Amino acid sequence: MESLKKQVGYASVNYIKDGMTVGLGTGSTAYYMVEKLGQEIKKGNLNITAVTTSKKTAEQAESLGIPLKDLNEVDWIDVTIDGADEIDPQFQGIKGGGGAHLIEKIVASYSNQVIWIVDESKMVNQLGDFPLPLEVIPFGHQKLEKILQEKGYHPETRLTKEGQLFTTDNDNFIIDLHLKNITDPHALAQELSQLPGIVEHGLFLDMVDIVLVGRNGQVETLKAP
Known part of the structure; x- marks a missing residue:
């Protein structure tokens, strides 16, 4: 499962383009997204500004040399990439297993595009099994x-x-x-x-645009209606 998280986290960085303002999510899958983003910045492949959703993510981003700004310092966020704890067939979700859902929701609400990155265990028929x-x-x-x-x-x-x-x-x-x-x-x-x-x-309802799912060693792209 950890390899799936890494695979989907790394793949999500393809949605980040030069010059973007990016919302960085929190959690075990988002960790790999931030890791890969840091690598691309270090190589000189990307020049972006990031807004983080938790102190933990901010510490990781700073250690990797990712330029950070407070939400109040940016006009808007181009894309926010974050994990989720459950996603149902209607693309509604539960987040907050890490206790960061308040800031995650605020950042997502100021984003032009929201992408969730998960392993296949987070895709469920009905929300609620996860607290x-x-x-x-x-x-x-x-x-x-x-x-x-x-x-x-x-x-x-x-x-x-x-x-x-x-x-x-x-x-x-x-x-x-x-x-x-x-x-x-x-x-x-x-x-x-x-x-x-x-x-x-x-409850994160009607907020996500794209879900990237690590499944059977592949990254599946699902687009919300």
């Missing part, structure tokens, strides 16, 4: 978790491997919803957006 992450403010998060529990959404505040509360780059917490299946992603997204305390949910 749906919610970035929430710390104030009242336990009350919010109780409300979500009463709704039958099986919430669980995310912890680190050391058992501490997981904190995002924005100093917020993550509540994961163990839903198993999501029959109406748009209705759920609207409901969650109206709950005070939820900064952003991990």
Whole structure:
């Protein structure tokens, strides 16, 4: 699976052209995209400006000599390349397994084109088996978790491997919803957006243009309708 991630991550750099402003995603597959981009810049093949979606990606990009700017410093983003945790046949997705979905969604929303890069395990018939992450403010998060529990959404505040509360780059917490299946992603997204305390949910709906899938040793290109 790691070789598929590397293959699709490297292949995605072909969509980056000289002079572009590029959104750099976060995660294990996006890592390889950033790695390959750094190689091309070092060779002198590309001259681009990048906007990152997490501190982790920013650190990797800086170490590779990729020029970075804050989102506020650019007019627009030509293309954002990012991973995903689940993608259904309608090209709707769940992101946020790494806890960066708030910034990932902001960056994607200011992009002319969004490309998701995944291995074949992320392609599913229906969203929901992967826990749906919610970035929430710390104030009242336990009350919010109780409300979500009463709704039958099986919430669980995310912890680190050391058992501490997981904190995002924005100093917020993550509540994961163990839903198993999501029959109406748009209705759920609207409901969650109206709950005070939820900064952003991990449903990425009607946002992606192209999905690159590593499957059987090949990179398959899927275009959203």
